[in-house]
Amino acid sequence: MKAFKKFFYTYLFLFASFINAEIINEIKINGLDTISRGTVLEYLALETGDTYSTEISNTSIRKLFETDFFSKVSVNFINNILVIDVEENPTIKYVDFLDYANDEVLSDSKISEIKTIYQLDTGKIYLKKNFDNLIRDLKSLYVNNGYYKTKIYSKVDIDNNNRIGIELIFEENDPVKISSLKIDGNEKFVDDELLDLFEIGEPDFFLINYFTEKDKFSKTKFAAGLETLKSKYLGEGFLDFSVTDTKTIYNDTSNSLEILISVNEGSQYVVNQIEIKGELLNFSAKELRNQIDVVEGDIFYRNKIVAGVNNIVALFQDSGYAFAQVSSEIKNLPNSNKLDVNIIVDPNSIVYVDRIVISGNNITQDDVIRRKLKIDESQLYTKKQIIESIRNIKRLGFFSSVEYDIKRHLNDKSKVDIFIDVVETKTGEFSIGLSHANATGASINAGISQKNILGTGNTLRANISNSDALKQTSLFFEDPYFNNKQHSISYGFFSKSLDASNIDASAYVFDESGITFGYGVPLSEFSRIFGEFKFSTLDLVCGSDLKNLYEVNQCASNDDIDTSISLKFSSNSLDDFYFPSSGDASSVKTTLGLPTGDFKYIQLDTSFKNFTPVFTDKVLGLSAKLNYAQSYGNDDLPFFKRYYGGGASSVRGFDFNSLGAKYSNDKPKGGELSFVSSVGLSSKLDFIGIENNNMRITGFVDAGTISETLSSFKVDDLRASVGAQFSWLTPIGPIGLNFAQPIIKKADDKTETFAFELGSTF
Secondary structure (H helix, E strand, C coil), X not given: CHHHHHHHHHHHHHHHHHHHCCECCEEEEECCCCCCHHHHHHHHCCCCCXXXXXXXXXXXXXXXXXXXXXXXXXXXXXXXXXXXXXXXXXXXXXXXXXCCCCCCCCCHHHHHHHHHHCCCCCCCXXXXXXXXXXXXHHHHHHHHCCCCCCEEEEEEEECCCCEEEEEEEEECCCCCEEEEEEEECCCCCCHHHHHCCCCCCCCCCXXXXXXXXXXXXXXXXXXXXXXXXXXXXXXXXXXXXXXXXXXXXXXXXCCEXXXXXXXXXXXXXXXXXXXXXXXXXXXXXHHHHCCCCCCCCCECCHHHHHHHHHHHHHHHHCCCCCCXXXXXXXXXXXXXCEEEEEEEEECXXXXXXXXXXXXXXXXXXXXXXXXXXXXXXXXXXXXXXXXHHHHHHHHCCCEEEEEEEEEECCCCCXXXXXXXXXXXXXXXXXXXXXXXXXXXXXXXXXXEEECCHHHCCCEEEEEEEEECCEEEEEEEEEECCCCCCCCEEEEEEEEEEEEHHHHCCCCEEEEEEEEEEEEEEECCCCEEEEEEEEEEEEEEEECHHHHCCCCHHHHHCCCCEEEEEEEEEEEECCCCCCCCCCEEEEEEEEEEECCCCCCCEEEEEEEEEEEEEECCCEEXXXXXXXXXXXXXXXXXCCHHHCECCCCCCCCCCECCCCCCCECCCCCECCECEEEEEEEEEEECCHHHCCCCCCEEEEEEEEEEEEECCCCCCCHHHCEEEEEEEXXXXXXCEEEEEEEEEEEECCCXXXXXXXXXXXXXXX
């Protein structure tokens, strides 16, 4: 009986609920402007005839808010009518960033990126949460870059069309300065060695710090310094090293920051044994083991292991296994600081070159580039030959950038394509106008110079110039690949008139016209020998001061024919034409004034350059020139064949042609022997925030002398200077600015602190 009553009451309750159910007869939506009614109903997923409930109301509100279309939503059910009231979010009219000045933090491109990330582009629906996130992250961005006191104000305007305009006004203030950066817990390395790993830190000497801004805090640079610190310890065998804590104490009064880094060095590990494993092919384990410059018992230097792994990879890549993989596996020996190192070799499959695709050469013909390649299509892949090919292309001097990429065929793993992308630089110019040079004064000139004429790799130079000191007309042509044996041929003619009184020399006028013919033959990949014949006629008129001096016999002579032959050996293994970082360039040239002419002389001109990478990203450059001239027979060496020194292309810091012996009228006499040398350390300008591969700064020391005769050479006559050179490969060609200060000089030397060069290199 009780069960029946319970069932009866339950049935009555359900029946009553059904009788009293509230059916939605109509849906009204108020407040729509830009959003359509259909869009709202689509998100609601309900329609007339549905039963209303509190759950439906709550679900409707949640779904409409999730669309991000509305800032307010309310739902009411009145007389079987579902009434939805909404307030649309405004549409963004503009978001402007005002009064920001620091390009390191904000730039036009960065702002555009920020607007997209936070959905604040014009035409987007404005969401306050996005705007709040933007303000929060902008403040963090400034703090991370050291601008602790930056304030950001916003000015909001909503028009009658529900469009919102926002102005963000930045008050950046001064960046925080690092007053101290210290490391605690280090025993193996001294503080200075570790602190030098950080790009930021305590300020340098104030003149240097003005450019480096080392004491300017940046969270990114600080994190990078910590990673470098870890890499140093891990690289030197401290595998348990850790940074246990970093503390930053900000002083609001002085707007400065104190930083303390605590470290735990742990034990330094040594190598117990190194074992080569995997598929070695034709290589022996001993041969591969010799590629690793580590012996058992050595400290575990990670960089040596990595270098050894790379050497092994290179061996396989040079044997056709382009995708060889070599990895290292380290195992700790229990209860010791010793490690076993396993080198695992997986050569992968052998690979051949299918296609070599060259792009970017809009002017230079394909065959000019291809004839510099050491690897051919259908040939076995070798990494070494590809690298040498890229260096050969760079040495042409036609391109500011040469990059390559290797892509494996998807349907045939045994083939790869090599893609070489070049960026052409200015290899020629047509000029007409007025210029000025330290050596020759003001000049009216017109000419064309092209070392890659019509993209053929041939050189053509034609020039007409007229200055206070020099009037010159010349035409020169060279074909470096005259035949399929890479022989070169050149020829040209010239006419020049030199008034030496206008280049700070004794007064004479020297007119010369002639022709040249040359032929070159390669001796090896990097060297060649070149012979040249020259015939010219001369007209020499001496001033009265020169006639009264030592040269009176030459000034009175009727000699007017100069016939000479020269033989030049040159070698060039530099990895780049404009800014080499490795390799050598040397030349030895002997010139003989033939007896068939009126001037009998012998000249020996030698030069040498070497570039070596140092300190990871710097280049050490060494250069030297030694020139010697002497007459034969009973003739004196023509004074216009002597060497002069001083100036931008010689010993910088000294006046043009000012070195060596002087006549009694204090004019330079020149000499039979010339020696000039230089040592320089060059760097990109990224250390001062300039990311440009076409710029270099070089600190240098020059030394040299001009000796009147070989027997009169004295070490005491050497002059030396120290300075800096800025080099820039511009769209109109390379330029150089030199600042030099003599450090070894004589009381009567003429000096020159600043010089400008066009076509300057180290």
